[in-house]
Amino acid sequence: NAGVMQNPRHLVRRRGQEARLRCSPMKGHSHVYWYRQLPEEGLKFMVYLQKENIIDESGMPKERFSAEFPKEGPSILRIQQVVRGDSAAYFCASSLGGVTHNEQFFGPGTRLTVL
Amino acid sequence: AQKITQTQPGMFVQEKEAVTLDCTYDTSDPSYGLFWYKQPSSGEMIFLIYQGSYDQQNATEGRYSLNFQKARKSANLVISASQLGDSAMYFCAMRSNFGNEKLTFGTGTRLTIIP
Numbered sequence: 001n002a003g004v005m006q007n008p009r010h011l012v013r014r015r016g017q018e019a020r021l022r023c024s025p026m027k028g029h030s031h032v033y034w035y036r037q038l039p040e041e042g043l044k045f046m047v048y049l050q051k052e053n054i055i056d057e058s059g060m061p062k063e064r065f066s067a068e069f070p071k072e073g074p075s076i077l078r079i080q081q082v083v084r085g086d087s088a089a090y091f092c093a094s095s096l097g098g099v100t101h102n103e104q105f106f107g108p109g110t111r112l113t114v115l
Numbered sequence: 116a117q118k119i120t121q122t123q124p125g126m127f128v129q130e131k132e133a134v135t136l137d138c139t140y141d142t143s144d145p146s147y148g149l150f151w152y153k154q155p156s157s158g159e160m161i162f163l164i165y166q167g168s169y170d171q172q173n174a175t176e177g178r179y180s181l182n183f184q185k186a187r188k189s190a191n192l193v194i195s196a197s198q199l200g201d202s203a204m205y206f207c208a209m210r211s212n213f214g215n216e217k218l219t220f221g222t223g224t225r226l227t228i229i230p
Binding site: 031035056059089091097103108109111 | 119150152158159160161162165206208216217218219220221222223
């Protein structure tokens with residue numbers, strides 16, 4: 001069974017460009033979470049999605065960031081007009097959902113570097 | 116709001132010794148889950164152990180055990196017989212069992228095992 005897949009693993013962008021990060025959840029998982037890890041810090045929640053729905057985006061910056069999880073295909077985290085402060089590791093996690101012992105399985109992360 | 120505190124930024128431990136990584140939490144939710152993740156230098160997030168707030172016994176997984184003291188709001192990770200491969204960042208996290216399923220992470224502890 002394949003785990004959570006993220007691509008690309010490394011992404012370099014110049015200031016002002018767009019970054020698209022992809023996440024394919026584990027087979028059978030319909031809940032996806034995006035987290036951001038700045039250098040030398042813990043992970044910070046960004047957004048929680050189910051198929052075609054954004055459940056909680058309280059951790060997303062109000063501008064330039066958006067996320068989707070379409071009916072078909074991977075979840076996409078999109079960052080428009082990137083700035084140097086967006087340089088970070090972006091992790092996607094997936095789960096079956098539910099409230100008890102609901103383990104989130106993490107992908108390997110995408111390391112975004114903004115030049 | 117939930118908060119995780121890890122007060123040990125770094126620890127050095129002799130190989131084969133046991134090590135305790137501290138984690139305290141704060142939440143007003145009556146039901147929640149506590150998690151520990153390992154992040155080696157390669158960057159991926161590896162799930163280690165889970166403790167539910169209503170679990171009567173402390174969780175154990177191989178060499179990992181969780182010393183859960185609910186009244187003190189602490190969930191320390193104990194690694195027995197440490198190995199060189201245990202050198203990594205360790206993150207404590209929690210999740211409310213009500214509503215949103217997002218994980219709140221601490222800032223982590225960098226563990227270095229000395230041969």
